[in-house]
Amino acid sequence: MNIDETLYQSMLENQNCLKISSKIEFPVFDNFNGEKDLQSMREQYRKRIEPWLSAALQTEHLSMLIGTGLTMAICSSADVKSSSMAKAKFGEDFSTKINTYAENAAKQMGRGNYNIEDQIRTALSLLHGYEIDNNDKAAKKLGAEIDIVLTDFSNSILEAEKSFMTALESSDTIQSAKAEFALFLLKSFITSFSSRTATRERTHIFTTNYDRFIELACDYSGIKILDRFWGKIVPRFQESPATIDYYYRTPDAKNEFRYAEGVVRYSKIHGSVDWVNKDNAIYKDCLRFGAEKVELPKDKTYRDHLMIYPNSMKSVETALYPYSELFRDFSSAICRPNSTLVTYGYGFGDTHINKIIKEMLSTPSTHLIIISYGIDERLVGFLRQINLAQITLLCGGEFGSIENLVQFYLPKAAIDTITESASKLVDARKGYLDRAEVSAEVENEL
Template sequence: MYYDTTYLINRLRRKTDEHNSQSKESLTKDNITEYFANNPEEELNAFTELRLKLAECFKLDEISFLTGNGSSIYAGSSDTKKFNLEKYTSEDRYKDIKPELDYISDEDMENALNKINILYEQKKIVEDKDKAEKYGDLITEIKQDLIGNFVNSIDYARLLDHEILFRKLRTFGALDKVNVFTANYDLAFEYALDQLGIEYSNGFTGFITRKFSTRALESYRGLILDKVHGSINWITDPDDNTIKEIQPQFEHNDKGEIKLKSGGNVERVLIYPTSNKLYQTYSTPYSELMRFMLDRFESRSNVIIVVGYKYGDDHINEILEKALANPKNVFFFFDFDESNKQPFVQEIRRLAKQLPNVNLLVGSVLADFVNIVRYMIPATPEKTDGEKIVELLQKVAQNGSNSWNN
């Protein structure tokens, strides 16, 4: 099924009443957010059908979430769309390479890093050591800024909706069959789970020294957190080349925010947004994390909820394509961009209009992480109208039988 903002507007208009019929008739895609802000109970009602549909899907073997940066934006994470290469080209130390950088000044972070990497390799080939060094420094600085100014911009005191998500799943009695797959480096899910005292496995074992092991994921019977692109607190031990998880440190500032301490310039285990990320997925620990996700999607019946993800990673899209071949899966793809022209999204749009187990929900209201958590994720296995009718008929039949016997 395909859902957009028009679906919500039609839902509201069908439930119109004399008090606010005029305001509902004037609803449009441009003013529905303002309408919901003034009428929060209407937002809950507008999502009722979708919430019941998802509650029914929670009866499947596994409940799997796949998330991207869009799930952390509300807590202060910065969108990499805000990246601006001119911030660096205006610095004196890069003035020698500025003419070449000006040609790519309008590129997003991933494309800019790709092209800077190409320029870096070119300078090494022609043995222009000075420029090669500057390009190398620029690549390092951009990666450090990605961590410092984008990932670590999260205020961990604002993770209310991450907590609401897990509270609802716990109330539903579904925590033991939840998988959270995320491309995010931040510690939003870890922090929320810790605040709620919920146990989980992320593939690391040990207390003093926590090392990565695929078996820790495969043997665990409970909530799984699979960080397919690595994590801000994973490092490679230079002594034995093993992947280790370090204890994060948080600090309170005078604004009442809770921020993650930087941890210094250590070599973190991360897949950075460059064209090399596909090849990185073939190495440890990413290959094991990806393989685990694929195994869950292919071998079991899942409800797969994709939220906050921009559908820009071919290696993740490939896993989703393979998961679509499993007829036991039910999908809820969310896309903030209603006009997304990416081939993968266009294919999902086509399938959503043809297959009953594929749902695509688009737009800034339907695909907003906060709205999904608050209004669409069920807290209890609510009965549909059909189930209520069947239950009522069963009670009537039972009462009739008892009266006859008496």
């Protein structure tokens, strides 16, 4: 077994993995005599992790890729049920056929176990096959099954949002406190990565999630979102990438403008539970956070209406619209020199996304920071294909926990000018204080 394979095997066998620069460690946090020893060890690692992340977050181009792991972590902290990516049932006539093909396709793509997205993709392909073959009876029956699956799937997404809001507004003090703490963790997490100095390029957050927990955190944190949707009542998806930004005029200058702080670019590359298709265009529906269900227009089905990957509507001229545009945004954002991509809660099971990340890493000045609660074959399989020198790893129950990450390891917001100024003052006065201590020692000796 070569050195790399020994490393990968160690990653799979250990609970935690930390790689900063060229040093790889497998810390153990569960054999302490007391809380004091645990905090001491966390402080030692914080002194290494926090400055490293602070430097990485100030690179020229910064992007984030957030997966379902974030929603699961927040819902777990709030003690509410998260949305499910579990396998669906397509009826006795189609389930075996769909599951067999989805399983084989997932293995060929290196995804491991297939999930509901693989099933929906397969079911839609099978439906198109029936339509091409003019098998109207089978097409109608399968179409009804797909609508049931999409209905249940969207309801599970909305149920997670509803449960969270119910807990947040609950009269039960304990339940409400848990939800408020979870919201605090979510806001702190997003703020740490999004509040770069305004003169830097905006952080671009990409997510495969269909829910709207990230949008909720941005609203509560006062973070302004720039995406491809424009409008207030019926925001419409724009084909051209957005170049509009937020500025403000300085009071002491006539024609001088400055970038507003707390602004991010945001792309949901797999669509969203509130994206709908209408008249060959994509709109963002006015669906409140915590709604019971998606309201369908008259004579519309979920296949016709709901825009979640891979549910590409027949009525939209381009088969992969709008996902193709969103993936191009992802590629153009990260495949640049001096670019850093941070992933959290992403399981490296999407081949189309992994391909773009590998393309990014073909540029030597790019860097990938992987923060993950678990270490599995998908992650290790991805690491086997790339240059580890360009990777930072914070993996396992200690570093990947949203609570530990926010409370112990993430840097404070980059726009925290008070801390920055205080640090500069301490450094500037260090020489003076050292001289004062030496003078005091000389006087005592005399």
